[in-house]
Amino acid sequence: MTFRALWRSEKLLVGIILVCFLGSCLFSVYSLSQSDNSLDQVIGPFALPKVDLKKRLAQHRLHRTALPQVLLEHNKTVKSPGISEENHPVFLPHVGLVADSQQQKQYEDVQEIVEADSNSKQDFVPRVGINPRQSNNDKVDIPAAFGEKDFAAPNYNLHVFYYPWYGNPEHNGKYLHWNHNLIPHWSKQEAKKWPTGRHEPPDDVGANFYPSLGAYSSSDPAVIEHHMQQMRYAGIGVFAVSWYPPEQADNEGQPSDSLIPALLDAAQKYSLKVAFHIEPYEGRTDWSLQHSVRYIVDTYGAHPAFYRHTRNGKNLPLFYIYDSYNLPAKDWKNLLSPSGSHTIRNTAYDAIFLGLLVEMKHKNEIIQGGFDGFYTYFATNGFTYGSSFTNWKTLKQFANQNKIMFIPSIGPGYVDTRVRPWNERNTRKRLNGKYYNDAFQAAFDVNPEIISVTSFNEWHEGTQVEMAVPKKAGEYTYNDYTPNSPEFYLKLTRNWSEKFRSLH
Numbered sequence: 001m002t003f004r005a006l007w008r009s010e011k012l013l014v015g016i017i018l019v020c021f022l023g024s025c026l027f028s029v030y031s032l033s034q035s036d037n038s039l040d041q042v043i044g045p046f047a048l049p050k051v052d053l054k055k056r057l058a059q060h061r062l063h064r065t066a067l068p069q070v071l072l073e074h075n076k077t078v079k080s081p082g083i084s085e086e087n088h089p090v091f092l093p094h095v096g097l098v099a100d101s102q103q104q105k106q107y108e109d110v111q112e113i114v115e116a117d118s119n120s121k122q123d124f125v126p127r128v129g130i131n132p133r134q135s136n137n138d139k140v141d142i143p144a145a146f147g148e149k150d151f152a153a154p155n156y157n158l159h160v161f162y163y164p165w166y167g168n169p170e171h172n173g174k175y176l177h178w179n180h181n182l183i184p185h186w187s188k189q190e191a192k193k194w195p196t197g198r199h200e201p202p203d204d205v206g207a208n209f210y211p212s213l214g215a216y217s218s219s220d221p222a223v224i225e226h227h228m229q230q231m232r233y234a235g236i237g238v239f240a241v242s243w244y245p246p247e248q249a250d251n252e253g254q255p256s257d258s259l260i261p262a263l264l265d266a267a268q269k270y271s272l273k274v275a276f277h278i279e280p281y282e283g284r285t286d287w288s289l290q291h292s293v294r295y296i297v298d299t300y301g302a303h304p305a306f307y308r309h310t311r312n313g314k315n316l317p318l319f320y321i322y323d324s325y326n327l328p329a330k331d332w333k334n335l336l337s338p339s340g341s342h343t344i345r346n347t348a349y350d351a352i353f354l355g356l357l358v359e360m361k362h363k364n365e366i367i368q369g370g371f372d373g374f375y376t377y378f379a380t381n382g383f384t385y386g387s388s389f390t391n392w393k394t395l396k397q398f399a400n401q402n403k404i405m406f407i408p409s410i411g412p413g414y415v416d417t418r419v420r421p422w423n424e425r426n427t428r429k430r431l432n433g434k435y436y437n438d439a440f441q442a443a444f445d446v447n448p449e450i451i452s453v454t455s456f457n458e459w460h461e462g463t464q465v466e467m468a469v470p471k472k473a474g475e476y477t478y479n480d481y482t483p484n485s486p487e488f489y490l491k492l493t494r495n496w497s498e499k500f501r502s503l504h
Contacts, residue, residue, distance in 0.1 A: 142213055142216075142220075142222040142223065142226055144226070144229065145226045145229035145230050145233065145467070145487075146229045146230070146232070146233045150233050151229075151232040151233060151270075152232065152233060152234065152235035152494050152497060152498065153235065153501070154231075154232065154235065154236065154237035154270075154271050154272055154273075155235050155236065155237045155497045155498075155500060155501050156237035156238055156273060156307075157237065157449065157450045157451065157500065157501075157504060158235065158236050158237055158238070158450075158451055158453070158493075158496075158497050158500060159236075159237070159238040159239070159240050159275060159407075159450060159451070159452045159453065160231065160236050160238070160239050160240070160452070160453040160455065160456045160465070161239075161240050161242070161277055161320075161377075161409075161452065161453070161454050161455040161456065161458065162227075162239040162240060162241045162242065162277075162455070162456045162457060163218075163241075163242045163455065163456075163457050163458055164218040164219075164241060164242065164256045164259050164263065165177050165218060165242065165249070165250065165252065165253035165254075165256060166178060166215075166216060166217060166218045166253075166457075166459075167217045167218065167219065167253070167254065168201070168202070168215050168216065168217045170217065170220075171217035171219050171220050172217055172219065172254065175201045175215065176217075176252065176253050176254060177206065177252050177253055177459075177460070178199065178201040178202070178205040178206060178207075178215040179198050179199050179200065179201050179205075179206065180198065180199055180205075180206025180252060180418075180419050180460060181196075181197065181198045181199075181206075181419075182194070182195055182196050182197055182198070182199075182419065182420075182421055183419050183420045184196065185420075185422045190422060191422075193422070194421045194422050195421060199418070201215040202214055202215040203471075203473040203474075204473050204474070204476070205418075205459070206418050206419045206459075206460055207418055207419075207459035207460055207462065207478075208415045208416070208417060208418050208462045208478065208479045209459065209462060209464065209468040209478055209479045209480060210468060210469055210470075210471040210473075210478040210480070211457075211459065211464075211466060211467070211468060211469070212466075212467035212468060212469045212486050213226060213467075218256065218259060219259055219262075221262065221266075224262055224263060224266045225266060227266075227456070227457070227466070228266045228267065228269065228270040228272060229270065230456075230466060230467060230487070230490055231270070231272060231456065232270045232271070232272065233487065233490050233494065234465065234490040234491075234493040234494045234497065235493060235494040235497030235498060235501075236272070236453070236456075236493065236497065237272065237273060238272065238273045238274070238275050238307050239267070239272065239273075239274060239275070239456060240274075240275040240276065240277040240320050240452070241260070241263060241274055241275070241276060241277060242256075242277050242279055243256075243257065243260075243276045243277060243278055243279060243296075244256065244257065244279050244281045245257065245281055245292055245295070246258070246295075248281050248282060250279070260274075260299075260300060261300075264300060264303045264305045264306065265305070267305035268303070268304050268305040272305065273305055273306070273307035274300075274303075274305050274306060274307055275307040275317075275318050275319070275320065276296055276317075276319050276320070277319075277320040277322060278292060278319055278320065278321050278322060279322050279323075280322055280323040280326055284326075284327075285327065285331065286327060286331040286332060286334050286335040286342070287335075287342065289321075289335065290335055290342060290344055290349075293317075293319065293344060293349050293351060294349050296317075296319075297317060297348070297349050297351075301317065309352055309450075311352060311372070311405070314350075316350055316351045316352050317351040317352070318351065318352040318354065319351055319352070319353050319354065320354050320356075320375060320377075320452075321353060321354060321355055321356065321371075322356055322377070323356060324355035324356050324366075324369070324371070325355070325356065325358065325359075325362055325365060327369075328365075329364075329365045329368035329369040330368075330369075331369075332355075332368075332369030332370055332371065333368060333369055333370050335370070336353055336369060336370030336371060336372075337370040340370070345370075352372045352373070352405070353370075353371050353372050353373075354371065354372065354373045354374055354375050354405065354407060355369065355371040355373075355374045355375075356374065356375060356376070356377055356386075357374040357375070357376055357385075357386040357395070358376075358378075358384045358385065358386050358387075359384065359385050359386070360385045360391075362374070362386070363395075363398055366404070367402055367404070371404065372404055372405060373399065373404040373405025373406060373407060374386075374395075374399075374404070374405070374406060374407070375406075375407040375408070375409055375452055376407075376408055376409045377409045377452075377454055378409065378454070379409055379410055379411020379412075379413075379414065379439065379453075379454035379455075379463050380411070380414050380428055381428075381438075381439070381442075387409070389438075389439070389442035392406075392408055392442060392443070392445070392446045393445070393446055395408075395446075396446040396447070396448065405449055405450070406446070406448055406449075407448060407449070407450045407451065407452050408442070408443045408446065408448055408451060408452070409451075409452045409453070409454050410436070410439035410440055410442070410443055410451065410452070410453060410454070411436070411439065411453060411454040411455065411463045412430050412433070412435060412436040412439075412463065412464075412465055412489050412492075413427075413428045413429060413430035413431075413435050413436070413462060413463065414426065414427060414428040414461055414462055414463055415427045415428070415461070415462035415479065416460060416461045416462060418460070419460050427462075432484070433484075433488065433489070433492050436489065436492055437492065437496075440496040444499070444500070444503070447503065449504075451500060453465065453493065462479070464489075465489040465490055465492075465493055466490075467486035467487050467490065468480055468481055468486055469486050470482055
């Protein structure tokens with residue numbers, strides 16, 4: 001009897017232990033799944049308070065740079081042959097967004113309203129000949145975009161980011177950027193779910209929209225002329241050209257510094273100005289940037305279309321410095337402080353230097369580094385501290401208190417699933433122009449000295465205001481601006497340019 005009782009109690013004890021063990025295992029599995037979900041959320045902007053954005057994004061490289069550096073997720077780099085995925089994650093979102101569910105729902109609700117309202121959709125009649133005629137040899141017959149009577153007065157306080165990296169066989173011997181590869185997800189497991197390969201222009205290009213000029217070359221004089229006409233029609237005054245030193249380029253393109261003379265000449269013809277958006281090129285340091293600025297000023301500074309901005313009684317060149325936070329503030333101070341070891345201040349190469357502000361902590365780094373101001377580049381509300389409209393009032397106050405410039409960056413939308421097929425959740429719908437209008441209004445609300453537009457022609461990420469046309473290639477139908485005409489976003493820019501001019 002005693003033995004049986006003891007045996008039963010031991011079995012009960014063993015049972016309890018087994019139940020506890022199984023419960024512990026289940027809890028561990030549950031905790032791991034929760035951890036995975038949390039990790040997924042860290043990718044997005046709305047998890048920023050929980051994660052060091054710079055540390056998180058520094059794990060990835062994108063196609064703006066040619067060789068490894070300390071880079072952020074929103075640069076632009078493309079995978080090079082022979083480089084492993086572990087050491088060289090590629091082309092993650094330049095505007096690496098994860099849409100907030102409430103914001104996305106709001107936009108979807110607005111979309112329904114906009115689609116139901118056709119009153120504002122008949123502003124334009126498509127221009128005859130805007131859609132290019134393209135033959136089997138890929139040569140595009142490019143019509144004039146606009147006549148002089150269509151031009152708006154250029155607003156030199158409205159800047160637009162411009163990319164001269166596109167190419168085709170006729171002008172460059174091969175396609176550049178239009179044949180962009182499909183970028184694998186940084187997670188090997190997730191990457192297996194998505195297609196790979198490259199686009200095959202001219203009909204199949206690495207963009208969700210299709211340009212009215214087809215798969216053009218940035219070095220084609222007719223294309224350059226067309227772009228200048230579009231910018232003049234839009235009332236833009238300055239385009240900030242993406243710049244790499246001679247013989248350098250991003251991994252999808254070719255060196256483009258040789259195009260600067262043609263861009264300057266065309267800009268002069270159309271009363272436009274050219275600023276320089278200095279990319280995080282290979283080996284960029286405070287010393288190399290000094291050399292770059294000297295080169296730019298010595299080579300192009302005397303051209304009438306070279307942009308200079310008057311501030312504090314000085315008329316100086318203006319440089320946007322992309323990914324400026326990749327260098328510590330103490331290095332920038334050596335170059336940008338009047339007492340720096342190799343200062344550029346009060347020399348023939350002094351200029352207005354604008355750093356890129358992504359995180360809140362970059363405010364102090366901008367001041368410590370000696371920058372004259374900052375811009376936000378990302379045209380996506382909610383992605384970063386700097387690009388969030390709700391923070392612009394605080395940023396403007398900060399800039400005023402420290403007597404530096406704040407240049408908010410806005411854009412018409414974002415979509416990049418033709419190069420990042422796994423990134424649909426990051427799309428920002430254009431909402432028939434509402435997204436763009438709201439962005440302009442948010443910028444107006446803080447009364448900035450200059451507004452920058454992202455972008456004129458960054459087609460991979462769908463931020464372009466350049467003219468786009470309806471097109472179907474195989475089973476894929478490109479996005480377009482219908483029911484409005486191809487110049488719809490140029491027209492919106494023109495309207496806001498005129499309003500902005502009236503404020504200054």
